[in-house]
Amino acid sequence: MAAFGPQGWWPVGWNKPLYRPGFYGPISENEIFEICAGAILTQNTSWKNVEKALAALHAADTTSPEKINVCPAGKLGRLVRSSGYYRQKAGRLKGFCCYILRKHPEGLKKWFSAAPRQTLRGELLSLKGIGPETADSIALYAAGKAGFVIDSYTKRISQRLGFAGELSYEDWQALFEANLPPNAGTYNEYHALLVKLGKEFCKKRKPLCNGCPLGKMCNNKK
Numbered sequence: 001m002a003a004f005g006p007q008g009w010w011p012v013g014w015n016k017p018l019y020r021p022g023f024y025g026p027i028s029e030n031e032i033f034e035i036c037a038g039a040i041l042t043q044n045t046s047w048k049n050v051e052k053a054l055a056a057l058h059a060a061d062t063t064s065p066e067k068i069n070v071c072p073a074g075k076l077g078r079l080v081r082s083s084g085y086y087r088q089k090a091g092r093l094k095g096f097c098c099y100i101l102r103k104h105p106e107g108l109k110k111w112f113s114a115a116p117r118q119t120l121r122g123e124l125l126s127l128k129g130i131g132p133e134t135a136d137s138i139a140l141y142a143a144g145k146a147g148f149v150i151d152s153y154t155k156r157i158s159q160r161l162g163f164a165g166e167l168s169y170e171d172w173q174a175l176f177e178a179n180l181p182p183n184a185g186t187y188n189e190y191h192a193l194l195v196k197l198g199k200e201f202c203k204k205r206k207p208l209c210n211g212c213p214l215g216k217m218c219n220n221k222k
């Protein structure tokens with residue numbers, strides 16, 4: 001945090017998602033839905049590609065569960081094409097929208113605020129195409145539940161620092177949750193800061209160790 005400052009996740013604004021450093025909610029129904037859509041679309045692709053898909057959905061006035069649910073599959077696929085695996089992702093997005101309209105007509109905000117974290121996580125995981133990282137991203141950034149998100153940046157940095165070897169997703173999550181205060185604001189920033197560090201310094205092939213804020217504590221500093 002001292003090196004990078006608050007990250008302002010999750011960026012929202014369909015046409016041009018913006019990061020809001022220091023803002024921790026509350027967020028609107030439409031922003032909650034946008035975060036869910038972004039979390040589904042960002043699987044296996046860069047955020048830049050997701051931004052293009054979100055902007056295309058916005059340009060086509062297709063930014064609600066109701067509108068996505070009735071959007072023809074081919075058209076939805078074209079709108080989210082930039083996010084890659086677009087037929088699959090269009091199907092997942094449509095499936096998510098269909099589910100929430102059918103099972104949670106009270107809306108995302110009411111559903112999320114009423115559901116305990118593990119119940120919400122389990123329900124999200126039961127949906128096609130939503131794995132642990134996506135479910136935890138939605139639970140943390142859209143629902144404000146204190147569950148730590150694990151991704152490839154988190155694993156790589158932690159392994160290079162010497163904190164752990166090969167662990168399951170759940171064990172990684174348990175490791176972080178056992179060592180951090182259990183609140184959503186901390187988890188929000190911590191995950192976002194790890195992504196920032198992974199992108200700017202702890203790169204996959206050639207880490208830029210000179211200038212890395214964690215250099216002094218790293219077992220693998222080059």
Ligand code: SF4
Nearest residue numbers: 201202207209212218
């Ligand atoms: S010092 Fe190098 S290997 Fe260690 S965390 Fe920083 S960038 Fe990664």
